Amino acid sequence: MRPDATLATAGRVLRQLRRDPRTVALLLVVPCLLEILLKYVLDGQPGTFDRIGGPLLGLFPFITMFLVTSITMLRERTTGTLERLMAMPIAKMDLLLGYGLAFGVMAALQAALTTTVAFGLLDLSATGSEADVVVFAIANALLGMSLGLFVSAFANTEFQAVQFLPAMVFPQLLLCGLLVPRDQMADVLDAASSVLPLTYAYEGLQRVTTGPGFDSTAWRDLAIVLAVTVLALALGATTLRRRTG
Amino acid sequence: MPSSPAIETRGLRVVRGGAEVLHELDLDVPVGEITGLLGPSGCGKSTLMRAIVGVQIVQGGSVTVLGEAAGSAGLRARVGYVTQAPSVYLDLSVEENLRYFATIVRAAPARVEEVMRAVDIRQLAGRPVGALSGGQVARVSLATALLNEPPLLVLDEPTVGLDPVLRRDLWRTFRALADGGTTLLVSSHVMDEADRCDRILLMRDGSILATGTPADLRADTGADDLDGAFLALVERAEAGG
Secondary structure (H helix, E strand, O other), X not given: OOHHHHHHHHHHHHHHHHOOHHHHHHHHHHHXXXXXXXXXXXXXXXXXXXXXXXXXXXXXXXXXXXXXXXHHHHHHHHOXXXXXXXXXXXXXXXXXXXXXXXXXXXXXXXXXXXXXXXXXXXXXXOOOOHHHHHHHHHHHHHHHHHHHHXXXXXXXXXXXXXXXXXXXXXXXXXXXXXXXXXXXXXXXXXXXXXXXXXXXXXXXXXXXXXXXXXXXXXXXXXXXXXXXXXXXXXXXXXXXXXXXX | OOOOOOEEEEEEEEEEOOEEEEEEEEEEEOOOOEEEEEOOOXXXXXXXXXXXXXXXXXXXXXXXXXXXXXXXXXXXXXXEEEOOOXXXXXXXXXXXXHHHHHHHOOOOOHHHHHHHHHOOOHHHOOOEHHHOOHHHHHHHHHHHHHOOXXXXXXXXXXXXXXXXXXXXXXXXXXXXXXXXXXXXXXEEOOHHHHHHOOEEEEEEOOEEEEEEOHHHHHHHHOOOOHHHHHHHHHHHHHHOO
């Protein structure tokens, strides 16, 4: 493991993003616009925006980072840069942590902006602080990134990579408790949701926005999200092959 | 043999997509020379090179590179490899690419400037690679492989699609590297590049057809040029069963 290689990789990924200002603008602006849209869609239902607006803030980074990472890593595979790196003295984890660092920075920016808009402009009220939401947003971004890295190994084209979003992300969004509380779901769905990481991401966000705050359950949820992130990164590392057929 | 070869394969077998593409290959590449790997498109040159740099899954035999098993961790800093794919970041500038890879291979920062001059891309330093021509991208990729001055360079068709002036300049660069002690294995499907090599490996259908200096091959076959020598060798091999 080499910190210099990790930092150089993070810098390189951020530089690539900077060369693509439209993607950066979309990453930062779209979640804010969606939050504003949500506020006015729910105008006639007092209290609903406070209930789901907060948790959604923390879930946006999961979705966007999943997508951006899976495409970026796919490009790395298809243009031959991954093969070149694998023939160089860099550890797989240096590469993956470099990605994590870069997308963690992007997630922090995205979360800071969306929470500022939601709390400052849209009068979202929450029991916890904005910082609590940002912490979960960053953890969720890292989760999305590590899952995106992992699934990119199973996509040969960008079309396939994009389709992993509805396949991997939407079921988790449906089951996590955001639409219907988990205890009102059929038992089998409740059981399924208990093994999906986004369930804990949502539960933690819900506790710091409308629940009792950053309590021990929220800490446990954060720990689960981070543990799954590490697990997905380890699985992702096994898909980075130095030798291929 | 004066010293142990830079590359040595024995009984190398590779299967890709269900078909055997390298058949029990035995070959030696001497140190400090330019060895040309020549043969028609699809004869297995790229697969052989992938096996040598250790990114190819092999089914049998051995590949020894600079005294170590191909693909071992210790070799990653000692073998420079340039594929036919661009293998550089198209959205970054030439210099940004080189700075990143220089950190990864632990090359001194000053090497970035040196390798850009070596392959004549200094004037393109600030340009995004995606805006360059195919030949320019190929030279950026080559510059990347030169960063840490590896003792062995494996170059897969480095001159394909380049104009004659650039090809001549690149071969001068290769010669200068070989004079400095670097071993080069350079593939090409253009037979007229063979005369620029010290030694040739002629390849066809996953086997080595002949090895020797360009002069040896011409003398052996009585052909005037290497295209003729290649044809004579193919006919001889077919006649011999």
